[in-house]
Amino acid sequence: MRRNSGNAIRSAFAAFSLVMIAGPQLAQADENPVADFKLANGLEVVVIPDRRAPVVTHMVWYKVGSADERPGKSGIAHFFEHLMFKGTPKHPAGEFSARVAAVGGRENAFTSYDYTAYFQQVAPDQLRTMMEFESDRMRNLVLTDEVIEPERNVILEERSSQVENSPDALLGEEINATLYQNHPYGVPIIGWMHEIEKLNRADAIEFYDAYYAPNNAVLVVAGDVDPAEVRKMAEETYGQVARGPELPPRIRPSEPEQNTKRTVTMRDARVSVPNFSKQWVVPSYTSAEPGEAEALDLLSEILGGGVRSRIYQELVVKQGIASSAGAYYQGNSLDDSSFAVYGSPRGEATLDEVEKAIDAEVAKIATDGVSEDELEKAKQRFLRSMIFARDDQSGMARIYGSTLTTGGTVRSVQEWPDRIRAVSVEQIRDAARRHLDQRRSVTGYLLPEEGDRT
Amino acid sequence: MRRNSGNAIRSAFAAFSLVMIAGPQLAQADENPVADFKLANGLEVVVIPDRRAPVVTHMVWYKVGSADERPGKSGIAHFFEHLMFKGTPKHPAGEFSARVAAVGGRENAFTSYDYTAYFQQVAPDQLRTMMEFESDRMRNLVLTDEVIEPERNVILEERSSQVENSPDALLGEEINATLYQNHPYGVPIIGWMHEIEKLNRADAIEFYDAYYAPNNAVLVVAGDVDPAEVRKMAEETYGQVARGPELPPRIRPSEPEQNTKRTVTMRDARVSVPNFSKQWVVPSYTSAEPGEAEALDLLSEILGGGVRSRIYQELVVKQGIASSAGAYYQGNSLDDSSFAVYGSPRGEATLDEVEKAIDAEVAKIATDGVSEDELEKAKQRFLRSMIFARDDQSGMARIYGSTLTTGGTVRSVQEWPDRIRAVSVEQIRDAARRHLDQRRSVTGYLLPEEGDRT
Numbered sequence: 076m077r078r079n080s081g082n083a084i085r086s087a088f089a090a091f092s093l094v095m096i097a098g099p100q101l102a103q104a105d106e107n108p109v110a111d112f113k114l115a116n117g118l119e120v121v122v123i124p125d126r127r128a129p130v131v132t133h134m135v136w137y138k139v140g141s142a143d144e145r146p147g148k149s150g151i152a153h154f155f156e157h158l159m160f161k162g163t164p165k166h167p168a169g170e171f172s173a174r175v176a177a178v179g180g181r182e183n184a185f186t187s188y189d190y191t192a193y194f195q196q197v198a199p200d201q202l203r204t205m206m207e208f209e210s211d212r213m214r215n216l217v218l219t220d221e222v223i224e225p226e227r228n229v230i231l232e233e234r235s236s237q238v239e240n241s242p243d244a245l246l247g248e249e250i251n252a253t254l255y256q257n258h259p260y261g262v263p264i265i266g267w268m269h270e271i272e273k274l275n276r277a278d279a280i281e282f283y284d285a286y287y288a289p290n291n292a293v294l295v296v297a298g299d300v301d302p303a304e305v306r307k308m309a310e311e312t313y314g315q316v317a318r319g320p321e322l323p324p325r326i327r328p329s330e331p332e333q334n335t336k337r338t339v340t341m342r343d344a345r346v347s348v349p350n351f352s353k354q355w356v357v358p359s360y361t362s363a364e365p366g367e368a369e370a371l372d373l374l375s376e377i378l379g380g381g382v383r384s385r386i387y388q389e390l391v392v393k394q395g396i397a398s399s400a401g402a403y404y405q406g407n408s409l410d411d412s413s414f415a416v417y418g419s420p421r422g423e424a425t426l427d428e429v430e431k432a433i434d435a436e437v438a439k440i441a442t443d444g445v446s447e448d449e450l451e452k453a454k455q456r457f458l459r460s461m462i463f464a465r466d467d468q469s470g471m472a473r474i475y476g477s478t479l480t481t482g483g484t485v486r487s488v489q490e491w492p493d494r495i496r497a498v499s500v501e502q503i504r505d506a507a508r509r510h511l512d513q514r515r516s517v518t519g520y521l522l523p524e525e526g527d528r529t
Numbered sequence: 530m531r532r533n534s535g536n537a538i539r540s541a542f543a544a545f546s547l548v549m550i551a552g553p554q555l556a557q558a559d560e561n562p563v564a565d566f567k568l569a570n571g572l573e574v575v576v577i578p579d580r581r582a583p584v585v586t587h588m589v590w591y592k593v594g595s596a597d598e599r600p601g602k603s604g605i606a607h608f609f610e611h612l613m614f615k616g617t618p619k620h621p622a623g624e625f626s627a628r629v630a631a632v633g634g635r636e637n638a639f640t641s642y643d644y645t646a647y648f649q650q651v652a653p654d655q656l657r658t659m660m661e662f663e664s665d666r667m668r669n670l671v672l673t674d675e676v677i678e679p680e681r682n683v684i685l686e687e688r689s690s691q692v693e694n695s696p697d698a699l700l701g702e703e704i705n706a707t708l709y710q711n712h713p714y715g716v717p718i719i720g721w722m723h724e725i726e727k728l729n730r731a732d733a734i735e736f737y738d739a740y741y742a743p744n745n746a747v748l749v750v751a752g753d754v755d756p757a758e759v760r761k762m763a764e765e766t767y768g769q770v771a772r773g774p775e776l777p778p779r780i781r782p783s784e785p786e787q788n789t790k791r792t793v794t795m796r797d798a799r800v801s802v803p804n805f806s807k808q809w810v811v812p813s814y815t816s817a818e819p820g821e822a823e824a825l826d827l828l829s830e831i832l833g834g835g836v837r838s839r840i841y842q843e844l845v846v847k848q849g850i851a852s853s854a855g856a857y858y859q860g861n862s863l864d865d866s867s868f869a870v871y872g873s874p875r876g877e878a879t880l881d882e883v884e885k886a887i888d889a890e891v892a893k894i895a896t897d898g899v900s901e902d903e904l905e906k907a908k909q910r911f912l913r914s915m916i917f918a919r920d921d922q923s924g925m926a927r928i929y930g931s932t933l934t935t936g937g938t939v940r941s942v943q944e945w946p947d948r949i950r951a952v953s954v955e956q957i958r959d960a961a962r963r964h965l966d967q968r969r970s971v972t973g974y975l976l977p978e979e980g981d982r983t
Contacts, residue, residue, distance in 0.1 A: 120563035146600055146713075147782040250790040254702065257721060259600075267711060267785040328601040331721040335703040338792045342968065514796065 110483045111473070114310060116318040117290025121296035121475050121485060122305045125468050131298030132469045133205045136476040138293070139286035140189040141266070142259040142327055143240045144412070150266015151282050154230055154274050159193060160184075161222045163215035166244055168222075171208045178204075179463040181232045188260055189409045196469060198242040199299050206312035213287055215317050223276050231272065234265050240522060242343035246475035250339050250519040254354050258329045258410060269496070293479045298470040309478020327410055328475070330356055333515045344524040348398070353415035353518045357404070359509045361376035361482035368406045369494045370502040371414060371510065375404040376457045377445055377503065378436060379416055383435050383456060386416065395426035400433060409481045414510060417419075426520070437511050444504030554900050563929070564756035565939045567763060570772040571744025575929050575939060576759045577751035579922050585752030586923045587659045589667070591741035592747070594643040595720070596713040596781055596864070604720015605736050607640040608684055608728050612737075613647060614638075615676045616869075617669040625662045632658075635900040641862045642714055643779075644934035650923060653753050653806040659679060660766040665740055666772050667956040671957040676732050685726065688719050696797035697975060704793050708808050710863060711782045742773020748934045751926040783812055787969045790861055798978040801854065803880045806871035807887070807972045811858070811964045813866040815936035822860045823948050825868060825964065830911045831892060831899055831957065833870055837910060838871065850878035854887060863935045882973070891965050898958030910940050912946055 087320030110122040141152045160189045162168035175182045180197035181440040195205045265271075294313060296305050333356065360368040379386040379402025388395035400418035415439065420427040445453075478488050564576040595606045597645030616622035629636045677964035678869050692698040702717045719725075748767060787810065793815045814822040833840040833856025842850035855871035870891065872883040899907075932942050 147780070149711075149782075214582035245788050248785075249710065249787070253707050253791060257603075257716065262711065269783065269785060282786070300579045326601070328603075330725065331702075333703070334699050336796075336797055337703070337707060338793045341788055342790075451814060 114314050119293045121295045121300040126299050128227040131199045131202050132472045133287050134472045136192045136293040136480045138480045140187045141264040142188040149262045150271040151412040158185045203308050203490050208311040247340040254337050256525040289316050290318050295319045295472045295476045297468045337517045340520040342522045346523045349522045350419040351520050354415045354518050357414045358409040360406045369498050370506040373403045374506045375402045377453045378402040397429050569770050572888040573747045575749045576756040580753050585653045585656050586926045587649045588749045588926045589933045590646045590747040592643045592745050592934045595718040603716045604725040610640045640767045648858050657762050664766040698964040700795040707793050708971040744772050749926045751922045791971045794974045796976045800977045803976045804873040805974050807970050808867045808869045811868045813862040814860045816865050823952050825858045828960045830857045831907045832856040851883050895961040
């Protein structure tokens, strides 16, 4: 979407991960089970009944993201998200958005490493219209130079304002490029500036033809709807779109064994309070051994998931040396992803003190583990804190969409709370010991123009 | 070649660069001009008469190296170099090498980022035989699983012994992966272990068919030969090989703007004396503005090219804090390459002192430049020190081969000494100022298991 796509890539991804973990809380009561079926052309459809309000969330998720781009073509996935708001022979540019606005709805779109999704939230009687528009642009976009050339400038401007003008965003890109030595998660979702500049009509058409097809998409409908009716409407709209070419398995270059401790330092005159973040490559929900991703999620909760976490209690509350500090795990991805701790000093404290104190908390868990009681409370907190998402229909849709486009299933969403409950104290300690090794970490420092880290 | 291909990648590349710059010294006397022509099938032929001894160097250079590999297929260029020593229907495996040995010759092969080359040195009356063998394996290799499977183990063993068992080599790989945030020079020439393990027959055949063809190769013959005779023999052997598919321009993903200072640290119990190296991405002879690569070559000579260099004189001779210290520039590549300084402490001195002293030398040139006299002496040293290569026939062949496979021409080799002589003191200072910016450097540290850098 033009308003908020491709921006704040790392923080958006982290926030999204938090929403994602709410997913399993959404398991429907038995009288309203989630429906999951495929149309003849390969489109997977998930219907999530939610009768609390007369509103419906309509999302189409494509199984393609920036990590599927060809080398040298970074940014094409996000570029294409913009192009989806251009016209088709049936509906000129702007008509879809105008219609959503006219019926009091809202819309959005976003591009991630592993998926690209389009979203509208409207009254249930508008669902068919949304399906007509959305299925039309799945294959019928008019992609002329007149459409593409001006949009490239829009995207370059977007990158300029959101990345080039933000020391934090620029540093984040180079941390990622350093963390991933081989995998395309090291390339920014929005694309490198010099590669966006060269994207053209041929690239757009190649991308559209390769990835935008019903057999590479998941339709998620959540709201006050009947699955049988949704199915009928989907068949009459999306069902008319021809199946696209079969796509090969999504196998990206993977990481080699990492053997070094790395740092990435950016100094900028605009920085007043320094900060640091330390990252590790760790398994994702899709690439992990059973239980491992769940343990990493709970480890992030215990270590730095909120005000009850060890890092927050020790650094912010007890020692008073940090203005902010925490941890997060980006488990919701197709391939090995990242775990991070971060912090920023307060008052007279130095960034070095904050980093050392956080390192000590990581080491403590790796050495001594956690108690049964602490883990149990973390599980309760972790599961309970997601109740917001249960009340957010679009949150529900997002959880299913992101899971189904990163190798998961409806069942894996629904069984997730039980898997979280099953994590043992040994698994938490082992996750810290195995994955949070300082000798294989990447630490980013954002510092003022002058002065030392200490 | 099985004995020394793909090994010691970084140091070999650096050493090679040193040989390369000898090239222009080889300009032949007018009575024996270098001949340069193309066969009808697209094979470029360079003949370098050298009548001092009854010996001929025969090399075929393919315009393909590890940086041309597809993502996830790292190591296939080097793997293929090994496969070239397997058999054809006409000549079973081992026959070519046995023949070279039988006539008292020697052979070799090597893979780089930008090229792969095969080499024999024999008596002139064996040249036609070499051409017959070499042109035969250009297209007729038997690539069965029986050939490929055992060779993969040979290569895995090669990587184990030369990289996995060498902290220095492992660190070098991760320095490169950190230095190049987007360009494939960040991937090791020999390939990542986990990717080599998956290379198979289909990969080998695809690579062979795409890149091994006369129109993607350069034949270099140096020695006691007559260009007209070489041409006739080449037409009768290589000339019989069908032209391959036209190849697209060699455009690899290029580097984004770099904004951070990075470090890569490896600790290993086997390290007794620590060392560091600091790298920058800089233009190569092919990607540079006119005169810029020549200035970088002379800057490396002045800064750390030998015992007369500033770094050596200051750190080793005067201060006595370093056991080794210097600089090198890898200018001989198709795309932007690297410039490095390095050092190791002596006696009571620390690595940190050595790094700071080298940083000071870099800063001094960027600030104050160099004197006319110092530059003139450096030019003389730089050009004169290459006299060894003039006496080395295979060195001559290498210079032409590597230049012609990285975007250069016979003429650019021959005019190179004049371009070196034309570099001004301003260009040296500007090269240091523009390219050796600490805020965009990558520093690698090899340290003992315990203890600090200081």
